[in-house]
Amino acid sequence: MSSNRNNVEMTKGIDWVMIWLYVALVSVGLIAIFTVEYKFTDDMLSSILGFNKEYSKQFYFALASIIVGVFILLTDSKLFTATANIGYAAGILLILATFVLGKEVGGSKSWIPLGFMNVQPVEVCKIFTSLAIAKYLSLNETDFSKTRSQLIAAAIAFAPAILSVLQSEPGAAIVYFSFVIAFYREGLPAIYLILVFVLGILIIATIMMAPNTLMIVLSIAAVLAIYLMRKKIKRDKSILILIAGAWLLSVGVQRFLVPALFEKVLKPHQVVRIFTTFGKDDFVFKDSARAVAMEKEFAKLGTKKGAGQKAEGYNVKQSKIAIGSGGFVGKGFLKGTQTRGDFVPAQNTDFIFSSIGEGYGFIGSVVLMLLYFGMMLRIVFIAERQRSVFTRVYAYCVAGILFFHVALNISMTLGIAPSPGITLPLLSYGGSSLVTFTVLIFILIRLDADRQMILR
């Protein structure tokens, strides 16, 4: 492969399935945004080209994305391996810059204004982080079975996330957990995944159950474990210590970590979102100022803390009504009353799925899910045909990010997960999100086109 390729060489090796899946999803997004915002009184052509409406802007963002995509395809794959670390450092610097230059949008100071659009560095930084992880894991000297390597990889992955939490944008931070999927593919022991899973269950249990009840349940589980493994314990006392440690850790999480999370780390409106998703609201706050703030948040939803009823945020409720009323085949293009009547807030961005659920019903929703699912399978397929570890890790990172975004966003619109405020890839309105995913995907396509090379 020479560095001065001609046009024929540029398209050589490109995965057209990915390209078509990409085009399909972006088109669906444009139609969905158009459905949300278009009024019958608008002149269609001029409003699409006018850059006044969001669907018009998204149209230009899509054009810009294609240019960016083509540009990426024109570059040399080695560029990405070469600049991965510098890019990552620049990304971190950008996030840090928001503390100074940041513009406040929706309560979090994580945006940098560029005049014609706002850029969220945390969003863009996913690209650099993916490349940096790929770079680190593909190094010859990295042995991922060693704890030291694992910790370094984790540090690369979670540094932007931690900065993001400090910016009061924990939603964006959650996505960085998706790199665990790539780590797992590269040999991270399953025990970590299990631990994360157990931690999740423990947090949910803490929300759902009274503190003392949960402690009793945990204690019984510990006693039961000791009883069942009494023979093993006789042989190896360390198991007993392990069980005791696990019990202590669980109780610690239940008694201190989760309450600290709710009391200190998360914002009141986020806490309410979590509570309402699980239909539980009798958590006792020790901090009186926080308790008062929580009362206010509950009052906004038209319910009371401790009323016992499943309070739902207006957004989620309207989104559920929109999707639920779509039925099997949906109401049709521009015929959804929920969408047309502006009932669902933020329907262009976070709740774009509700527009599709209402307009095209179960069929449309499942087809969209299949498009995403197909794209992820395709990425995994691409990953597995690589000779280069760099490309494979990067592919898994992209798949993981995509999966987290899609699963969390759609779950949120359906009211089965708290709404962390993350976008639906390629569909949600917003240049930052669209360009980020375009770059993520096209870098992958570029790397895949050079799959015969071994990149480090």
Next chain:
Amino acid sequence: MFLIIVVRLLSLQIFSDEYKLMADNQGIFRKVIYPDRGIVFDRKAKPILRNTITYDLMVIPGKIKGTDTAALLRILGIDTATFKKRILENIIKNTSYRPSIFEPLLDNEKMAKINENLTLFAPGYYLQERSVRDYPYQAAANVLGYLAEVDPNYLKKHEGEGYSPGDYAGMTGLERSYEKVLMGVRGIEYWKKDNKNRLTERWDNGKFDTVPVAGSNIYSSIDIELQKLGEHLMENKLGSIVAIDPKTGGILAMVSAPTYNPQLMTGAGRRKYFSELYLNPATPLLNRTVNAEYAPGSTFKTLQALVGLHENVINTNFTLSCSGAFYGCGSGRPMKCLDYGTFDLRNAIRLSDNTYFATVMQKVINNPHYASIEESLTAWNNYMYAFGLGKRLGVDVPTERTGNIPTPAYFNKAYGKGKWNYCSFRSVSIGQGEVTTTPLQVANEMAFIANKGWFYTPHVIDSIEGGDPYDMLGKFKIKHDALDIADSVYEAVHDGMQGVIDNGTGTGARVNGLKICGKTGTVENYVRGVKQPNHTFFCAFAPRDNPKIAIMCVIENSGRFGGTYAAPIVGLMIEKYLSDSLDKSRMARVEQLSSLNLMPKRVFEELRRQDSLRHSSDSAYLISKGYIKIIKDTLGLEDSEDDAELLKTIKNKELPAKPKPEMPAPIRSPAILPSDERNAKPDSTNKPAA
């Protein structure tokens, strides 16, 4: 994870209808399109009740910033506090994004001023057309009736007929009786609405919409010119005139005095005007033609002659001499006759001889042909029912009363079984005592006599454009001819009645070149033992050989005799109807009668008292006087609708205890004389005269 999402999608989209319903509820608006109400025409096809356009001033509170509010307030004549209150109310009721009515039913002057300066007030304010009722002749209020906003009670009663709060429906008169045909069929448009409840676009391009159908026009038998003349003649009087075309039963005129201007019940001042009428002691809202009952007085005598002749207790040559009084019941309280001498049937009618008819009825009641007095009185009752008395006629104007024809059961209750005889109720024979009739019944009785034995149920509406879908008119096409009395009998009665006009008690009704048959009536009446001026009656039909109009007139407490005021009024009405015009000298007579003030003194006394009471706003007085109840009776016969709320507030404020169902004796309006009399001992309040 994807599986969980798909399962969730299944449960939301396919296994649950709830979300579809919620989306429809908040996303679709059912807009009702009101059709024009039907027009009412008179017998010469002149519109007497039609529609016109007026304007409501609408406001969208969210858009009023920057408009010249001060100028608007000057035009409307309201202060800033009122303005703020109204805007606040509108926002609470309708949010600040949706239009609300700021000032309904603008009068022409305000509307013109606002229209001129509309650019100053746009886009926060705009004018919206509204169709309201228009009464081009401003007459026949009691017949035509008016519309009012429906209340929850009405909605409950008319569930499933498509009314919703805020709608208008006919509350009285023809507007009420023919509501079903006049209202038309409402159209429905389905609109999409947005999160702020604004209507955005049509649902499915109007595929499911229904088109409104205008209300049917209805054709009445009213002669609006005759009606206007009647109302003019009855100015400054209490009473009524009813004129019927005897051949069809169609009502030509139906005057209830005092009346009111129905046009004022449609505009912005409606509430104020209504409460004025409501509290007026002359009870203008009462439709006296059907909802007042009077002892019929001597007009009743002609019917006794018919009964006597048909029962064969007398013949046309029966003669009686009056030596000064009727002594058939001993000499305790004789009924006096005015003229001494000997009377045959014709002259007895002509000169309205009490003794003659008391004797005739005595013969009927004491007829040995019947086993008991109960049987003979029952037979007599059946005659009266056949004449259209004692029961509702079934006219198409609401709030009709039955009148009272005393039955054996009635006397059994009053005296005890077997403890009464003819002498207990002998004054009934001359139309006094326990018997009461509505003016409409008396006019119908004239039609019956004019037709020589039959009548059609009196009615105002002859036909409905496009057919009669609810069979409202069928009953008016049934001929009532239960009795078979020979024409010669009627001829004798007609002779007597013609004599009344030619040279009897009713010469005032004379019209040159017309053979008119008539009968006077004068009823003494008492209020709390204080004698009041007489009610005077006159009823007639003309021409004798080919009757075209049967008419009655009653003037409450006019004093003097039936021939004095009522007869000339009837004469003018007949002349106007039959010759279609009145010459100069007759017009002078009209003005003379019209300006004649016969309003009873007590009405003025009450007005004066009200004025002095108004300062202390002591409505309890009015309630104790029974005025409120009278009107409540009037309006509340079937359902108490309009302004029942007003009544309630007055009651709550002034009378913590429940008002007694039956007002005690001091009810003093003549309109409910019968209950007065029923409470009193028979034979004690009314004395025969004329």
